[in-house]
Amino acid sequence: MSRLRFLAGVLAVLLAAPRAHAQTIDTIVIERRDIFGPASGAPPLLAKLGDGLHMRTSDRTIRRALYLDQGMPYDSARIAEAERGLRALAIFRDVRIDTTRVDTQAGPRFGVVVRTADGWSTKPQLEYRSTAGDVTWQLGLVEENLLGTATLFAAVFGRTPDRDYLSLTYCNQDFLTRRSRIDMRFDNLTDGHVGAWRYGVPFYETTTPGALLTYGQVADQRVLVYRAGVLAESWQRRIFVAGLFGGLASAATPTSYSRFTLRAVVRREDYAPDTVAVIGRSIFGQVGLGFETARVHWAVRERLDSYGRREDVDLSSRLSAGVSVLPGFFGYDAAHRGVGLETVVQTGHEWADLLAVATVRAHGVVNGNGLDTGRVAGRLAAAIFPPRQALLLALEGALARDPAPGGEYDLWLERTGPRLFGAHAFTGTRAYSVTLEDRIALTDEFLGLLALGIAPFVDQGGAWYTDDARRTGGNAGLAIRIGPTRATSGEVFELAGGWRWSSDRTVEGWAVSFGTAYRFFAR
Numbered sequence: 001m002s003r004l005r006f007l008a009g010v011l012a013v014l015l016a017a018p019r020a021h022a023q024t025i026d027t028i029v030i031e032r033r034d035i036f037g038p039a040s041g042a043p044p045l046l047a048k049l050g051d052g053l054h055m056r057t058s059d060r061t062i063r064r065a066l067y068l069d070q071g072m073p074y075d076s077a078r079i080a081e082a083e084r085g086l087r088a089l090a091i092f093r094d095v096r097i098d099t100t101r102v103d104t105q106a107g108p109r110f111g112v113v114v115r116t117a118d119g120w121s122t123k124p125q126l127e128y129r130s131t132a133g134d135v136t137w138q139l140g141l142v143e144e145n146l147l148g149t150a151t152l153f154a155a156v157f158g159r160t161p162d163r164d165y166l167s168l169t170y171c172n173q174d175f176l177t178r179r180s181r182i183d184m185r186f187d188n189l190t191d192g193h194v195g196a197w198r199y200g201v202p203f204y205e206t207t208t209p210g211a212l213l214t215y216g217q218v219a220d221q222r223v224l225v226y227r228a229g230v231l232a233e234s235w236q237r238r239i240f241v242a243g244l245f246g247g248l249a250s251a252a253t254p255t256s257y258s259r260f261t262l263r264a265v266v267r268r269e270d271y272a273p274d275t276v277a278v279i280g281r282s283i284f285g286q287v288g289l290g291f292e293t294a295r296v297h298w299a300v301r302e303r304l305d306s307y308g309r310r311e312d313v314d315l316s317s318r319l320s321a322g323v324s325v326l327p328g329f330f331g332y333d334a335a336h337r338g339v340g341l342e343t344v345v346q347t348g349h350e351w352a353d354l355l356a357v358a359t360v361r362a363h364g365v366v367n368g369n370g371l372d373t374g375r376v377a378g379r380l381a382a383a384i385f386p387p388r389q390a391l392l393l394a395l396e397g398a399l400a401r402d403p404a405p406g407g408e409y410d411l412w413l414e415r416t417g418p419r420l421f422g423a424h425a426f427t428g429t430r431a432y433s434v435t436l437e438d439r440i441a442l443t444d445e446f447l448g449l450l451a452l453g454i455a456p457f458v459d460q461g462g463a464w465y466t467d468d469a470r471r472t473g474g475n476a477g478l479a480i481r482i483g484p485t486r487a488t489s490g491e492v493f494e495l496a497g498g499w500r501w502s503s504d505r506t507v508e509g510w511a512v513s514f515g516t517a518y519r520f521f522a523r
Helices: 002-016 044-053 059-065 076-088
Strands: 027-033 092-104 107-118 122-131 134-143 151-159 164-172 181-189 192-201 210-227 230-253 256-273 284-295 298-301 311-314 317-326 338-351 354-367 370-384 389-401 430-446 450-464 472-484 493-501 509-516
Touching (some): 076 092, 076 107, 076 311, 122 151, 256 317, 284 338, 311 338
Antiparallel strands (some): 134 151, 151 164, 164 181, 181 192, 256 284, 298 311, 338 354, 354 370, 430 450, 493 509
């Protein structure tokens, strides 16, 4: 009886105790810093000139992009996601969010302090890439934070072994309404033109209840198909796509979500050999349903794919699946009617100084004759972080069945294959690549502007068609890495040299490559 009285007393105390409530964010303080500042280590004249010419990101822009509002309950996971969201704008060198107490006449109030450090956003676009005698370059101007509004505008002229191009890009993170984003791009090519757009409100954070956006593409261009490094076919391509995407979250917390999506697309896509004077015209429709669920987990690391900034690595466990219908009354002929299926599976893990993420993507069209067209690709990326180093490994493999012209894998275009081989050295419907690299930081700040490092590397890879012999190659060497520390984006350039062992069309020997570095996680 005494035990029952004791338990009843404990229960009464627990019921009478006040319940703990999450603190409410009463105020949000924004602290904006310049590019350099007094302790940057950069030459004083250069630092003063840079800060004077740059327009700092406005307080309004930061508040509208922030995933926090006054009156919200404080949640550490939501704070971490708010930091990631600001870093994803690609206009800051550094973002930190901390809690604070603000003294007011009504008493102390709980708040958060958002500290941002701008990056240099007005950049001449000077890029030169040379591998095995194949040269790619581009020249232009990119403004990634126009008037401090997180708006991007770029005008770039470039040349590849295939064509010349003039590319115009416009992106606004806050167009017309809060959270709505617009992306537009137009490429004027020497052999055609391509335009694309997207506008709407996406699933911008894990707790977003819904999304709605429209997108599209228009193209009139020439498509080149290479086999064994040699131009084999040239096609005309005409395309028009207009689509609508919407989704609702059935569950959404800062650490997980489940979403249902609906997609409707109207498409014209026609191909014909260059020798044909008149190309056909066909219109198709497609409606699809999808589902995605995820357990959210991100790691924050430095000296991974860039220098002088924290990088977000998505290690979330995610599953998405979709089905779409392609019936005859939507314009499909008997040979291409069917059901479209797609799925994405990802899992990531973090153990102290080791992290890894694996992803498998597959999609295809199934009809009465079986698989009509389809693709499957898998990727594993892993990293270990010894002091001032990042030891990195990436494995990739992919298969495609009956791709459209230009839809084959090209390791040179995708920048996933051996880096010391020339343009279109590995193309086909079967592809794989293995990259092992040890990135060693020599200095994190050189003149307050650059970071320097070296990276021993080994690459192996290949691509080929089902009716060709397997075509592979590899190389090993050392890369000198140079990365800006005061720019908005931390894109690293490398001068790589080493020994290239032979493939079926490339003679073994020493080779050099210069261009942007391989990105292991930010793909």
